[in-house]
Amino acid sequence: MVETSRHRVVIVGGGFGGLYAARRLGSAPDVRVTLVDRRNFHLFQPLLYQVATGALSPGDIAQPLRSILRRQRNTTVLLGEAVGLDAERREVLLSDHGPLPYDTVIVATGARFSYFGHEGWASVAPGLKSVDDATEIRRRILIAFEAAERERDPARRREWMTFVLVGGGPTGVELSGALGEIANDTLRNDFRSIRSPDAQIVLVEALDRILPSYPADRSASAQRQLERLGVQVRTGARVVHVDDRCVRVQTTEGAEEVIPTRTVLWAAGVLASSFARHVAERLGAETDRAGRVMVGPDLSVPGHPEVFVVGDAAVMPWRHGRSVPGVAQGGIQGGSYAARTVLRRLHGDPVPPFRYRDKGDVAVIGRLSGVTNIGWLGPFGRQGGFTAWLLWLGIHIVYLIGFANRIVVVTRWGWSFLTKGRSTRLITGHPLLPPIEDPAPPATAPPADQEAMGQDAISR
């Protein structure tokens, strides 16, 4: 029964790259596919910020890998963590499992945000990559408003109502836009002692503009739209210190500024997954500064045609000496290409080099607005505001996996659109507020925006 004649493909990672590779190989009778992931589900990462901001539930944007791939009889899904590659024996080593032999391995383990050597900041300023990150960030955002509601000291209340987002890429822009919406609309009538629109939302970007991968006029449009939502955009500002009370930034002129805050969210930098960096080291492959593997024109590691690296874990060649950007399409196209290449080689067909087709970028900024940069649509591809928002909506629904998820997401969006509500803003995990820091300075007068009713209800 054991068919050793079939070509064994091991795919590490069930994100866009790994999943699209597995699907492409699903109908091939002469390969046997094993997909390994630490999680049992595929996560639609472009919408993860909506989980972090209470607009969607984790289950709305995730789908079990076994369920997606159940009809592929040549495919096995394995829950496990890849920790090593033995290139001589052609085995992937798992943390809690026997070795997994391969004829071809496709590494699609992605990347995470980078703290530029300050890993200690991670506990204070979580990044948004996993479902657990998203529910933790959601908890922190909601707890901050709860703490502000009952805080009597105006300085500390200000800290709780200040949110700093580090990194002006798509994640930082979308998160800060959603935060602006939460403060201005969603929570507007929820509290009695604070006015949620008084929240300060600060987006910090070290480069001279946000969305640096977009054309300059799109960056300017995004900044204007964010500012309309009350978000303060600080470009040319590098974070030099983070702790649980403040963020310190340095401008390009060298001036330093301290922003007192209790909530810092991190969406800056790129660091390839540790498995991808391990693979590069074991194979002696070159990497860029972020640890991403430099792959050849066929997305395999030079000298190791049996090892592909795709998506965010790789530096995939594009045009004009640039590499493919770290977006979902990079994973989707890279994974599909690697799978097709495996089949072409098996059948002795010629293998054309990887060609990335830029489908364009869309980022949404709060409610009813956004920016697009879609080259192949010509002038129409550079939209802002409502048109961008509509395009974004359509694209995300089309790519979202799972029919029920599509309906659920459309329902939640429709309802949020009508009511400005966000129904999934639950505080789960450790539920309680940090203890009140007593005593409040007795000389302090109650802040002007505090209603006596709420104040009195909290403490006499």
Added chain:
Amino acid sequence: MVETSRHRVVIVGGGFGGLYAARRLGSAPDVRVTLVDRRNFHLFQPLLYQVATGALSPGDIAQPLRSILRRQRNTTVLLGEAVGLDAERREVLLSDHGPLPYDTVIVATGARFSYFGHEGWASVAPGLKSVDDATEIRRRILIAFEAAERERDPARRREWMTFVLVGGGPTGVELSGALGEIANDTLRNDFRSIRSPDAQIVLVEALDRILPSYPADRSASAQRQLERLGVQVRTGARVVHVDDRCVRVQTTEGAEEVIPTRTVLWAAGVLASSFARHVAERLGAETDRAGRVMVGPDLSVPGHPEVFVVGDAAVMPWRHGRSVPGVAQGGIQGGSYAARTVLRRLHGDPVPPFRYRDKGDVAVIGRLSGVTNIGWLGPFGRQGGFTAWLLWLGIHIVYLIGFANRIVVVTRWGWSFLTKGRSTRLITGHPLLPPIEDPAPPATAPPADQEAMGQDAISR
């Protein structure tokens, strides 16, 4: 601005009892309401087992308390944990907050399952009361199938594929029915080495029949329906030992049986919340064996007309010397009654005693079947099978809070109904399997139901 003339009502707990009390008081201009809960959301507990079994997301059955009560200008929601009652000073003491003064307090803190003095069993056999319990139970169920899929030793594989549910009340019945569905339908094509329908699901009940609050013929009908789903029902079996490898039960005849299993879920016994027990102790009020407070005909504590206890935290009088059962309706009607009583007293109106209106019970058993016991419908109120299932569906949709949630739940149910799928079966939190217990006994032959393909993919 501080209006000391208004009657201050503090409600502890945002479940059915607390929420319906707060809503009833919402339009009263002469009271000021503070609702305290450890969580920022109201949870629709009757559907929590569907979260634990991957059919719904937590966000689908929860709604932020602030959002539900935002229009009630006389109401403040406070995130905090009530830890004490000072009856002399009329203050509720909070764990991380100043004291909360009241003129009337409504205690609606509910109950949890009881381990009958074996609190150590709780970590091995979690109960289903909170969202975090539900995602943890979901994780354990899914991890058990994953572990079985890669386990080569048949005895250990059997342990992973055995699920023991303790307690034959509605929660135990609905959970075991859902597990039967998961094993028979949802996961049927997901695995390569195991056959999910081979899972053993054992429902253990110490009394002589399941659903003891229903008439005997309804219990028998529920048992038949469960057995049709492959659930083994053991009545008259008391659990005497639980650890991470087995459950030991004793029959009424005194015989002992060991059920080897890795997954034990607990849905037996009742223990009033610690706050309710504290209140009883401080006021010298009587309690039943479960620690629930014996309240008078107006649901207040005898001798303390300003302290109401409602819902699962109380023994609310009903008829024929029986008390109101621990169901959602008990909380809903008790909370509303306490609120109306507060207003009647304020206005000098006569206060009639609490009268529970039994609206009947419905339990669902897997897909398309269930049992009902609805007295006021006459003979039609005693249904089984599909009619019961339809009734259950309608009732739960009507009582579910939040319009978007209703649509989302109907969508997910409709989709599950058509596909037999459960789209939210995510393993979150600690993701990985327990380490493989090596070495597998070398003398053991591979089990007959093991496909060579999966086997080979896992380890050579």
